[in-house]
Amino acid sequence: MRQVVVIGTGPAGLTAAIYLARANLRPLVIEGNEPGGQLTLTTEVENFPGFPDGIMGPELMENMRKQAEKFGAEFVRGWVNKVDLSGNVFKLQVDRTEELETKTLIISTGASAKMLGIPGEIENVGRGVSTCATCDGFFFRGKKIIVVGGGDSAMEEAIFLTKFASEVRIVHRRNELRASKIMQERARNNPKIRWSLDCTPVEVVSEGNRVTGLKVQHNETGIAEILETDGIFVAIGHKPNTSFLNGQIETDDLGYIVVKPGTTETNIPGVFACGDVQDHKFRQAITAAGSGCMAALECERYLENIGVHEGSAV
16 A cells, blocks of 8 residues: 555656655655656756756756655556546556555646647658657758647747758648747747748658658648658647546546646545646646645645654555
């Protein structure tokens, strides 16, 4: 029987683990298939307080993990397939074999990249279609690349890809971008970036085992055009990783966990949510970390209220 289990190891989950471990609650942290979350796919992080010269995303996550381990957090690699939140003790099935029991649960499973859902996309993932510029940008050195999206993530990926590509074209289905002014300005001032706005992607075109183009439809005229490219990076947002909950926790229309205002409490007492899995507005490392702190403190108080003391047996 565990006092607390944390699912997920992004900034939210790791911060929660640090606080819980320091409270002598010996949290068990389930890492999942992508330990460290989205920041492990990021290069330099410039806006996390305390690092005036920036820090690499994977390094930041590794430091946070070591800090949690230092205070006694335990980490296991696995994928939570199913949970049972119906009783006073919560049950988790990991990798379809192991079953864990815990008195409290912190969910920090984050969100995953959305896909376009057009013909040729899924079939060409790894053959020219990608959702991670920092993972795959190196393979497109000196080539033409398309980035699909109009938000900050799309601008960031496009700017990063100009380090490798000969040309980066941003394709967005609207005339106006959703990105912040500063990110738009950076992108528009980059001489390697070209624009195809008010265009809807309709098909990924490939030849053999490689992508050769993106078919788009110009919204104003209805005319279709194939934009030649060697690679397509999809940056159109994310979806929360909540399917494993099977509807047992209240979520909004987009699938994000609903928490009580000003807290990380879900509709189930003893279950808390933090990070991007419950935040589709800010989605920043620092806000995720802050919510992880909140979840840990609220979890600690909940355990105290039900009579669990620090250092009790796990």
